[in-house]
Amino acid sequence: xxxxxxxxxxxxxxxxxxxxxxxxxxxxxxxxxxxxxxxxxxxxxxxxxxxxxxxxxxxxxxxxxxxxxxxxxxxxxxxxxxxxxxxxxxxxxxxxxxxxxxxxxxxxxxxxxxxxxxxxxxxxxxxxxxxxxxxxxxxxxxxxxxxxxxxxxxxxxxxxxxxxxxxxxxxxxxxxxxxxxxxxxxxxxxxxxxxxxxxxxxxxxxxxxxxxxxxxxxxxxxxxxxxxxxxxxxxxxxxxxxxxxxxxxxxxxxxxxxxxxxxxxxxxxxxxxxxxxxxxxxxxxxxxxxxxxxxxxxxxxxxxxxxxxxxxxxxxxxxxxxxxxxxxxxxxxxxxxxxxxxxxxxxxxxxxxxxxxxxxxxxxxxxxxxxxxxxxxxxxxxxxxxxxxxxxxxxxx
Amino acid sequence: xxxxxxxxxxxxxxxxxxxxxxxxxxxxxxxxxxxxxxxxxxxxxxxxxxxxxxxxxxxxxxxxxxxxxxxxxxxxxxxxxxxxxxxxxxxxxxxxxxxxxxxxxxxxxxxxxxxxxxxxxxxxxxxxxxxxxxxxxxxxxxxxxxxxxxxx
Amino acid sequence: xxxxxxxxxxxxxxxxxxxxxxxxxxxxxxxxxxxxxxxxxxxxxxxxxxxxxxxxxxxxxxxxxxxxxxxxxxxxxxxxxxxxxxxxxxxxxxxxxxxxxxxxxxxxxxxxxxxxxxxxxxxxxxxxxxxxxxxxxxxxxxxxxxxxxxxxxxxxxxxxxxxxxxxxxxxxxxxxxxxxxxxxxxxxxxxxxxxxxxxxxxxxxxxxxxxxxxxxxxxxxxxxxxxxxxxxxxxxxxxxxxxxxxxxxxxxxxxxxxxxxxxxxxxxxxxxxxxxxxxxxxxxxxxxxxxxxxxxxxxxxxxxxxxxxxxxxxxxxxxxxxxxxxxxxxxxxxxxxxxxxxxxxxxxxxxxxxxxxxxxxxxxxxxxxxxxxxxxxx
Numbered sequence: 001x002x003x004x005x006x007x008x009x010x011x012x013x014x015x016x017x018x019x020x021x022x023x024x025x026x027x028x029x030x031x032x033x034x035x036x037x038x039x040x041x042x043x044x045x046x047x048x049x050x051x052x053x054x055x056x057x058x059x060x061x062x063x064x065x066x067x068x069x070x071x072x073x074x075x076x077x078x079x080x081x082x083x084x085x086x087x088x089x090x091x092x093x094x095x096x097x098x099x100x101x102x103x104x105x106x107x108x109x110x111x112x113x114x115x116x117x118x119x120x121x122x123x124x125x126x127x128x129x130x131x132x133x134x135x136x137x138x139x140x141x142x143x144x145x146x147x148x149x150x151x152x153x154x155x156x157x158x159x160x161x162x163x164x165x166x167x168x169x170x171x172x173x174x175x176x177x178x179x180x181x182x183x184x185x186x187x188x189x190x191x192x193x194x195x196x197x198x199x200x201x202x203x204x205x206x207x208x209x210x211x212x213x214x215x216x217x218x219x220x221x222x223x224x225x226x227x228x229x230x231x232x233x234x235x236x237x238x239x240x241x242x243x244x245x246x247x248x249x250x251x252x253x254x255x256x257x258x259x260x261x262x263x264x265x266x267x268x269x270x271x272x273x274x275x276x277x278x279x280x281x282x283x284x285x286x287x288x289x290x291x292x293x294x295x296x297x298x299x300x301x302x303x304x305x306x307x308x309x310x311x312x313x314x315x316x317x318x319x320x321x322x323x324x325x326x327x328x329x330x331x332x333x334x335x336x337x338x339x340x341x342x343x344x345x346x347x348x349x350x351x352x353x354x355x356x357x358x359x360x361x362x363x364x365x366x367x368x369x370x371x372x373x374x375x376x377x378x379x380x381x382x383x384x385x386x387x388x389x390x391x392x393x394x395x396x397x
Numbered sequence: 398x399x400x401x402x403x404x405x406x407x408x409x410x411x412x413x414x415x416x417x418x419x420x421x422x423x424x425x426x427x428x429x430x431x432x433x434x435x436x437x438x439x440x441x442x443x444x445x446x447x448x449x450x451x452x453x454x455x456x457x458x459x460x461x462x463x464x465x466x467x468x469x470x471x472x473x474x475x476x477x478x479x480x481x482x483x484x485x486x487x488x489x490x491x492x493x494x495x496x497x498x499x500x501x502x503x504x505x506x507x508x509x510x511x512x513x514x515x516x517x518x519x520x521x522x523x524x525x526x527x528x529x530x531x532x533x534x535x536x537x538x539x540x541x542x543x544x545x546x547x548x549x
Numbered sequence: 550x551x552x553x554x555x556x557x558x559x560x561x562x563x564x565x566x567x568x569x570x571x572x573x574x575x576x577x578x579x580x581x582x583x584x585x586x587x588x589x590x591x592x593x594x595x596x597x598x599x600x601x602x603x604x605x606x607x608x609x610x611x612x613x614x615x616x617x618x619x620x621x622x623x624x625x626x627x628x629x630x631x632x633x634x635x636x637x638x639x640x641x642x643x644x645x646x647x648x649x650x651x652x653x654x655x656x657x658x659x660x661x662x663x664x665x666x667x668x669x670x671x672x673x674x675x676x677x678x679x680x681x682x683x684x685x686x687x688x689x690x691x692x693x694x695x696x697x698x699x700x701x702x703x704x705x706x707x708x709x710x711x712x713x714x715x716x717x718x719x720x721x722x723x724x725x726x727x728x729x730x731x732x733x734x735x736x737x738x739x740x741x742x743x744x745x746x747x748x749x750x751x752x753x754x755x756x757x758x759x760x761x762x763x764x765x766x767x768x769x770x771x772x773x774x775x776x777x778x779x780x781x782x783x784x785x786x787x788x789x790x791x792x793x794x795x796x797x798x799x800x801x802x803x804x805x806x807x808x809x810x811x812x813x814x815x816x817x818x819x820x821x822x823x824x825x826x827x828x829x830x831x832x833x834x835x836x837x838x839x840x841x842x843x844x845x846x847x848x849x850x851x852x853x854x855x856x857x858x859x860x861x862x863x864x865x866x867x868x869x870x871x872x873x874x875x876x877x878x879x880x881x882x883x884x885x886x887x888x889x890x891x892x893x894x895x896x897x898x899x900x901x902x903x904x905x906x907x908x909x910x911x912x913x914x915x916x917x918x919x920x921x922x923x924x925x926x927x
Contacts, residue, residue, distance in 0.1 A: 018421075019421065020421045020423075021421075021423055021424045022421065022423040022424070022456075023420065023421055023422060023423040023426060024420075025456070025457070026423050026425070026456045026457070029456065029457045042462075043462040056414065056416055058418070058420075059416065059418040059420075068459060069455055069457050069458070069459030070456075070457050070459075072459075072462050074459035074460055074462075114421065116419075116421075117418055117419055117420055117421065118416050118417065118418045118419075119416055119417055122415070122416045122417070123416045126414050126416070130410060130412050131410045134412070
């Protein structure tokens, strides 16, 4: 009946706006090498590889085949899984299922992207239906702006609330040497002052109301790799483990107009499923830390509600009460999150790796003080897709 | 319900994806292209473990999973290990068909190099033929800095 | 290991150009597979779709077909590669203990893009793509190397084409069912020498689906499963000039593992029928050798002996194979479906009598870089 699975290693490249010194395969190899080193194993110990990215961000077809030399998959099983923004988590889930199936002992999950190599928005627009949606709408920002303004109207949420999320993410990123955006000028400034600046400064360009530049994620070059191992093997591989307690995903309708913009149902349903599997009844109390795929600030409000961390309209309260800050009851994104680093195919896998490292207490300057028993990682992407994975310091029953 | 279909003439929506790309060659590949462009030289990298010389360069030897670090100049002559004469055309081909593609084992390289064979009647290309790189007059640091390989 | 079987299969017809959009093709294949299983979407625990953004001309191509695959409210993921690889993943999700059933769907509309440009994009953008190389020209380079290594001739490859197109006449879903001769193949238009038109698979549209279940999940359906006895996949290196293109070591590895799982010692004897991925005619004898059906260089002898024709010792591609319809991504799953039908005894006019154990094979990447091998049996 399936094996228990633990994460035994995590590695990433420095997340940067452009990595001109390496091509894609070489970038992938950096993350793989780092993950193997973190697990203290060699490529010979890896039984299978799962890789993911989005084809049109680099314009490379059959990336699983093209990358094998760098990924370490020569004469090994390798598959590519790809599901848009959720890709990094889909890769993690696939590696999890590979190991849980009992067919492989150690599986390497790789996510990567070189967003500097293409027109990211141009490529994202091709995700929309070529006949019905592509000619008149597209890109990630427009849809998210619709979601944010509807949410603000529903609950009297303000631009200051959104800016407060941005401030949290960017302040946390200052502790993460791997993060892409290091907004050093924020260092030592009062949160209120920063929020004020973000909502009033003319330099902070309004992209699509209510979303300003500071509300959005960057586009990043980077890669991440995570090693999953089966019970029995995992304990012998590493002394510090993060077990997979539960994972689930939900994907929504095809057309943007069919999505319920008042409630992020996919995120809510996937989280509910994971909590039920793991026996979590009060997520705010029982979960110790989150690494959430928040591509924009308002996700840090509304989606917290939809996942059940608080009631409808209460997202801002969690934030202003400092519950989600580094030393709060539920630290969210100590890494700085997606809004600080966004190598799209790797982004959700970074959430998994960062959450695992917090459990393993390997996070260095971004390690939270409190004990982390349960850490939640999510992926979010195109057409309101949501993938959730709950990690635990204890082997699940 | 079946009736309405007889009145429908299907519409085909014509489109194309236009996403511009710029691929970073990286330090390793850049050095290879600089050799082609500036000196008309072909360089490979050698795996420190299996000693195989890769042309074009591979930063990681996939078999040994170690970084290649030693640069080795290989000859601009080699042997045709395999070839094909392509008689169809498409938008990514650098010239009009017939085009001859070859797997060319350069003298000093550990494997073959995919490139074009030219300067010869396609019908006369043969396995095992010795060929030599013909460099383009205008070289810009791309794989087409070698125009093609021609019989020695 | 827990048993996983294929309890339902569904395919559209394969055609040069189908007018229905991809989601309708996926819905057709999925519905047929569920009907064949004797169940409905309510019996499906999770879904794997198989799609490729280049072939579909769309980022997150899986988004376009998830509703048609019935994924709302269920776990879903997408494999970008041949359908056999997607099926393998669907099977692992059952073995993980999280699900009892998986629906796997794959689709292709080769007619909507330009094959040469899409396959050109699988070559490295820095070192190879601007040369204009594509699936067919790279395969031609491999064919000639294989001829040199094995002594196989263009006539041998032509025999494969004749056999498979003839077999297709018994398959109502096939695209190219034809009575042709070796001479017809040899004098057909030169595409990329030594490959001629009739050595090459066509461009095709179509979709396929399978329903996978463990013993518990299978009880939900009226039909009985054909069990997966062995399965494995493996990838060779990418650098074309640094692979031994005349041999298929990744196939040897994958089939070796699958045979071991299935307890197969002598594949030529122990298998009753095989469906292999003959994207180009030369591939079939080459894959024979990779799978150990023939010794190195002996693929041509197996073809010449007639052992792989209908009525031979091991009929290969009774469906007509990929040469008779090549919906990329779907084609390996179509091989698997044919293997299931053969084991069930439901392959109608192309039935191999008494078939109990069948092999199905899918490939991925240029020149068969990666191979996935399934052994199914009653």
